[in-house]
Structures are given as structure tokens and as C-alpha cells.
Amino acid sequence: MTNQPRNIAFIGAGNMTQSIVGGMVASGYPSNQIWVSNPSPAKLEKLAHELNVHTSHDNAEVAKHADVIVLAVKPQLMADVCAALRNEVADLADKLIVTIAAGIRIEKYRDYLGANIRMIRVMPNTPSLVGKGMSGLVADDRVSDDDKAYITEAFDGVGATLWVADEDELDILGAVAGSGPAYFFEFMASLQKAAVGLGFDREKARAMVQQTALGAAEMAIASDLELEDLRKQVTSKGGSTAKGIEQYQAYDIDKISDDAVKAAVQRNQEMAKLF
Numbered sequence: 369m370t371n372q373p374r375n376i377a378f379i380g381a382g383n384m385t386q387s388i389v390g391g392m393v394a395s396g397y398p399s400n401q402i403w404v405s406n407p408s409p410a411k412l413e414k415l416a417h418e419l420n421v422h423t424s425h426d427n428a429e430v431a432k433h434a435d436v437i438v439l440a441v442k443p444q445l446m447a448d449v450c451a452a453l454r455n456e457v458a459d460l461a462d463k464l465i466v467t468i469a470a471g472i473r474i475e476k477y478r479d480y481l482g483a484n485i486r487m488i489r490v491m492p493n494t495p496s497l498v499g500k501g502m503s504g505l506v507a508d509d510r511v512s513d514d515d516k517a518y519i520t521e522a523f524d525g526v527g528a529t530l531w532v533a534d535e536d537e538l539d540i541l542g543a544v545a546g547s548g549p550a551y552f553f554e555f556m557a558s559l560q561k562a563a564v565g566l567g568f569d570r571e572k573a574r575a576m577v578q579q580t581a582l583g584a585a586e587m588a589i590a591s592d593l594e595l596e597d598l599r600k601q602v603t604s605k606g607g608s609t610a611k612g613i614e615q616y617q618a619y620d621i622d623k624i625s626d627d628a629v630k631a632a633v634q635r636n637q638e639m640a641k642l643f
């Protein structure tokens with residue numbers, strides 16, 4: 369932890385909160401400066417027992433302790449949860465508000481919590497649950513560089529972070545990184561099926577697909593080469609990989625990805641209108 373720890377409260381103790389808090393404590397964040405609230409007891413007991421953080425069933429109580437409030441409930445509960453906080457916590461404008469809920473725009477939180485809040489929206493993705501997340505972040509213009517550095521460090525505990533310019537870019541990041549694990553699983557499952565179709569048993573097929581995906585991702589991360597050049601490096605002219613790649617290109621894989629990402633962006637924008 370290089371940034372000064374602050375008192376931070378998580379509203380909602382679900383999967384994402386458990387991973388983020390776990391990552392923060394593992395990176396040296398003092399657990400006595402972390403509060404978590406949740407209606408049901410089991411998740412709180414686990415967090416208190418394993419990570420020694422403060423817990424409560426009362427959202428307002430944990431929020432009152434905090435300089436930073438992380439809203440981590442399902443989007444459909446957000447309006448009610450925020451309305452209760454607004455009623456019960458006097459100085460919300462003095463606190464940094466962070467939300468990880470998908471789809472709800474900062475403007476909407478101003479309706480929920482007051483026009484003068486300062487706010488960061490984070491879009492984590494599911495691999496955050498295993499410490500390999502890709503979180504997109506966007507801030508309103510009241511958020512300071514110190515606030516940004518602090519939140520970056522908190523989310524670096526569950527993977528990588530990427531600041532984007534505005535909420536439209538966050539929708540695009542959501543369509544690539546948020547939905548991306550599903551695209552990769554779909555592709556991995558189809559490779560598995562192809563191997564099974566040729567006689568492999570499912571477990572062996574899965575083992576080779578997932579290890580290959582991991583290896584390719586690690587190579588991409590370690591390399592300065594463009595992704596297309598990495599692909600060419602493992603594609604000898606006239607070889608078997610070249611024959612396989614020809615099949616993907618025949619179906620215009622670039623168009624498939626372009627269509628998929630555009631459709632997901634459009635859906636993100638439609639869903640934002642529901643709130």
C-alpha cells in the first residue's frame with residue numbers, strides 16, 4: 369500500500385466485495401480501516417473471521433465511519449440503498465463515492481445521493497474473483513488525482529486497472545472486458561467440442577484448451593509484439609496452423625468480434641436507460 373489508507377466502507381458483501389477486500393488486505397491495507405455491511409450474516413462472519421474487518425447489518429453505520437463508500441449491491445437495489453444512505457448519512461458530499469454496479473450512470477447517482485457528490489465508477493469483470501480482473505474506471509471532474517491513485521491501488525489488488533475518458537468509453541470497455549470472459553469461454557468451449565468430436569475425452573480436451581488459453585494470454589502480456597504478429601509467429605507458411613487459421617478467416621473473425629462488441633455496447637446503452 370503506497371497511498372495513505374482511508375476509512376473505506378463496502379455496501380454489500382457479495383462475491384465482488386469479498387474479492388476486492390481480500391485483495392486489499394493481501395496488499396497490506398489495514399483491516400481495521402475497512403467496514404462492510406450486508407443484510408444476511410454468513411458473508412459478514414466470513415469476512416470478519418478471515419480478514420478481521422469491521423462488519424455490520426446497517427449500511428448507514430458503516431458509511432458514517434468511512435471517507436470512501438463503495439456501492440456493491442445489484443443495480444436494481446441501488447436506488448433504494450442510496451435513498452436510505454441519503455436519509456441517514458449527513459455528510460455524503462465530503463466522502464468519495466465509488467460504485468461497481470453495471471449500467472448506472474454518474475448522473476443518476478446525483479439524483480440518488482445529491483448533486484454535490486464526488487464519484488468514481490468502476491467496471492470490474494468476473495476474473496477479478498480470481499485476482500485476474502480487468503477493471504475500467506471513470507471519474508467525475510470533482511475527483512482528485514489522490515482519489516484516483518487511491519482507488520487504482522485498491523482495484524489493482526484484484527487485477528489490472530484502466531482509466532477511461534468518459535462513461536461512453538466505459539460502455540465499450542464493458543463490451544470488451546466485461547463481456548469478454550464469456551467470448552473467450554465460448555471460443556474455448558468450441559475448441560473443446562472440436563477435440564471431443566475427433567475422439568478426445570472432455571476432461572483432456574478441456575485441460576489442453578485452458579492451458580493453451582493461459583499460455584497465449586501470458587505470452588501476449590510478456591511480449592511487445594502486436595497481437596497479430598504474435599499470431600503470425602506461430603503460423604508457419606504451409607503448416608497446419610496456417611490451415612486452421614484459414615478456416616477462422618473464412619468466417620471473417622474480425623467481423624464476428626466487431627458485431628459482438630457493437631451489439632454489447634448498444635445493450636449497455638439501452639440498459640443505462642432503465643435506471
Ligand SMILES: NC(=O)c1ccc[n+]([C@@H]2O[C@H](COP(=O)([O-])OP(=O)(O)OC[C@H]3O[C@@H](n4cnc5c(N)ncnc54)[C@H](OP(=O)(O)O)[C@@H]3O)[C@@H](O)[C@H]2O)c1
Nearest residue numbers: 380381382383384408440441442443468469470492493494
Ligand atoms: N460479479 C461480477 O463479475 C461483477 C462484474 C462487474 C460488476 N459487478 C457488479 O458488482 C455488484 C456486486 O456484484 P456481486 O457479483 O458481488 O453480487 P452478489 O454476490 O449478489 O452481492 C450482492 C450483495 O449485496 C447484498 N445486499 C442485498 N441487499 C442489500 C442491501 N439493501 N444493503 C446492502 N447489501 C445488500 C447481498 O446480500 P444477501 O446475499 O444477503 O442478500 C449480496 O451479498 C453488482 O452491482 C454487479 O453489477 C459484478
